[in-house]
Amino acid sequence: MKRAKVQKSKSSKVKQVKSSIKKQNPIMNLSKAKELNLDFQGTGLSTDDFKKGKVCTTYWKGDTRYAWDRGIAIGKYLEGMKAGKILGVECHKCGRKMVPPRIFCEWCFKPIDNWVELLDTGTVNTFSLCYVTWDMQYLKQPLLPAVIEIDGASKGMGIMHLLGEVDPKKIYVGMKVKAVWKPEKEREGAITDIKYWKPIKE
Numbered sequence: 106m107k108r109a110k111v112q113k114s115k116s117s118k119v120k121q122v123k124s125s126i127k128k129q130n131p132i133m134n135l136s137k138a139k140e141l142n143l144d145f146q147g148t149g150l151s152t153d154d155f156k157k158g159k160v161c162t163t164y165w166k167g168d169t170r171y172a173w174d175r176g177i178a179i180g181k182y183l184e185g186m187k188a189g190k191i192l193g194v195e196c197h198k199c200g201r202k203m204v205p206p207r208i209f210c211e212w213c214f215k216p217i218d219n220w221v222e223l224l225d226t227g228t229v230n231t232f233s234l235c236y237v238t239w240d241m242q243y244l245k246q247p248l249l250p251a252v253i254e255i256d257g258a259s260k261g262m263g264i265m266h267l268l269g270e271v272d273p274k275k276i277y278v279g280m281k282v283k284a285v286w287k288p289e290k291e292r293e294g295a296i297t298d299i300k301y302w303k304p305i306k307e
Contacts, residue, residue: 178206181220187294189286193258195219201259223257225284226305230254230263234273247273253282253302269301281305 154160175183178194182205185192193204198213202221209216232251236244249271254263268276269285282302292298 176208178208182206183294183296185222186296186298187292189225189289189292189298191223191225191255191284193221193223193255193262195221202257202262204255204258204262205264221257223255225286225299227253227255227263227282227302229268229276229278229280229282230261231278232268232276234276249273249276249301251276251282251302264296266296266299267301268303270303275304281307 150160155162182192191204192206193202194206194208194217195202196210196213196215196217197219198215199210201210201212202223203210203217204223206220207217230252232249235248235250238244238248249268250265251268252263252265254261268282281304283305284299285301285303286292287298287300
């Protein structure tokens with residue numbers, strides 16, 4: 106009878122410990138588990154075990170190439186770039202001409218399928234002088250990114266690109282610019298088919 110009570114008491118403690126381990130960090134309950142002689146049938150591993158090859162491991166170098174679907178609107182827009190054209194879309198309801206193009210109007214929530222060819226001239230909306238590259242390398246001559254409102258599109262519609270053939274000190278908001286395209290054979294259907302935008306002499 107006494108032995109049965111001891112076994113019942115131990116069984117009850119085992120359940121308590123297992124329940125505690127599920128709810129909390131197992132490391133905090135190891136001492137309790139050892140007191141009850143619980144066998145978890147596992148072996149602890151250290152970083153050193155992996156380094157010394159005590160554990161079966163495999164090495165895999167991932168191939169991280171991937172494909173990106175340009176979509177209907179941007180796909181046609183980039184096809185236009187390859188042909189030396191800047192394409193936009195026009196909303197049938199509000200009449201806005203938008204670039205970069207999209208397949209629906211975010212103002213009217215209406216689908217758009219009316220394509221328009223815009224001019225390859227525009228106006229500097231805002232700009233920056235960048236003396237560091239994306240990986241923080243200093244540049245003696247700055248990069249000249251700018252947002253350019255495209256002629257033929259609605260007010261405020263444009264793209265970000267680079268300015269060229271211009272003194273950085275002479276750039277200003279409102280400056281008229283024109284696209285400088287790569288030679289036709291070098292174009293690949295990308296925004297970089299335009300090399301940069303240069304000032305138009307007024």
